[in-house]
Amino acid sequence: MIRRLIRIASAFFRSALQEEFAYRGDLLGNVIRSVLNLATAIGGVAVIFSHTETLGGWTLGQTLSLLGIFVFVNGFVGMFMSPSLNRVVEEVREGTFDYVLMKPVPALFLASARRFVVWHVSDIVLGAIVLGVALVGLEVRASGWGMLLFVALLVCGVAIVYAIWLALTTLVFWFVRVANVTMIFNLFFQTGRYPIEVYPFWLRQLLTFVFPVAFVTTVPAQAVTGRDPSWLVWIAPVIAVVAVLVATRFWRFGLSRYTSASS
């Protein structure tokens, strides 16, 4: 089963690559966009640190590491997640989602791994570079164990993002015009550019337990920069598993509603 799904996903990936090559102009535009975005973000951090030594207890180097993680995850989401899930919203509206349901493959898989926007690889690479440079600047000595923890936390963070996005996408089965899932998502996701500590208490709670962006950037950054990891490190896997379970159940519920109500 898994091997079959991998074969299918790679067929999708190949056609995604071909689709992108059909519009070559996008390559340059996307690279420029990535670089400009990153420059603005770094500029913002630089401005803040020209007035202060620390931000919510985070040094410049630590904050830049976090920004690197943010850019990396943002690129990852843009490449692997949002294209497929956004497509679902379009297809439900246009009625072509029926073709997805006619395939002898689990609908959740097709909804999640069908489209890829390859050029977001530039964000992934730039994010990794920023993180790497910041870590070198911080003179962090990465232990094998520390790296493993970091990667595990990053996986949890990405899983949480997936769950949130999937849940937002599922709303389309009730409100056919979930016009801009991306916008709602970004509203919250953009808070991940800065450590969670900079936000007021109520927003911190919101970003930890309701819309858990804290686990996407702050928590992995704590682990990798050698800051005292908060207790959040230990519940990250729990939140990730719960979020994915809840989101996939919600998806199934929405799908069953779709297949009993649409015309």
Add this chain to the structure above:
Amino acid sequence: MTADIRVRNLVKHYQVADREGGLRASLRSVVRRRHRVVRAVDDISFDVEPGEIVGFLGPNGAGKTTALKLLSGLLHPTSGEATVLGFTPWGRRREFLSQITLIMGQRQQLYWDLPALDTFLVNKAVFGLEDAAYEAQLDQLVNLLELEELLTKPVRQLSLGERMKAELAAGLLHRPRVLFLDEPTIGVDVTMQQRIRDFVTRYNAATGATVLLTSHYMADMKALAERVVVIDHGKLLYDGPLAGLVDRYAPHKTITLHLERSVDRADVSVYGEVVDADDLQVRIRTEKAKAAAVTARMLAELPVADLSVEDPPLEYVIDQVFRRRDS
């Protein structure tokens, strides 16, 4: 042999939001919606035997598409049963979905910016087709549909008709045993409609696949379906051969006379109902059983220059079917 498609007392009701026009009504509907139940499919039963081509006939909103969606597993029914190839469609089992296809003339699955061949390759992976089986089926489809030239052009550059042919191929690569075709000829020109019809006939003959299709075009029904199922307002009105439909709802013939000299209208109306008449041409409608006798009498008694006897056009028959129900 057991039926490929077996439908018993199938019912599908929808709740739809109902509201009057105007801004005020719109605002009110945001807070409190009034719902109305639409009986899209209302207690329908029929069987389709393996290899049969059956046409689903009905006006817009009659429930044809809903019925197809129920049978292809996209919708859950409100009540009733159906089996397709022995499966309950809405169970959506992989074995079931691998053996059927739903092709909708108004919706496309092909990648817009890529040649159709790339969509085919994706479907090959999705359906887990072996290379040999895929190649063989692709060859057959390319031949039957004359696709050769179209395969490598981006889909966006194809004409509507060409795109429909490619859609058909994309939906048939996995050699489905049951085909649900929802308006496969919609929007394409007459020549292309003819080609699509020929294709369905030949594909059915070559593979023995069972076909259930909907269409607005009577020509499709005449060419393809030996049997039609007529539904309106979700109810089944007729199930049987197309010819029987004509006998039941329009059991008459139209006789067209060309006269050598004009005749008093009253002299003509004794032969049957006068549909229209001008100076030298008269059309008369008469019961089918009497058509031969009436024709003979007219030839003997009127100054006939030319005469033809025709079945009423199918469009007229269908119109009769739905009118009768509405009244």
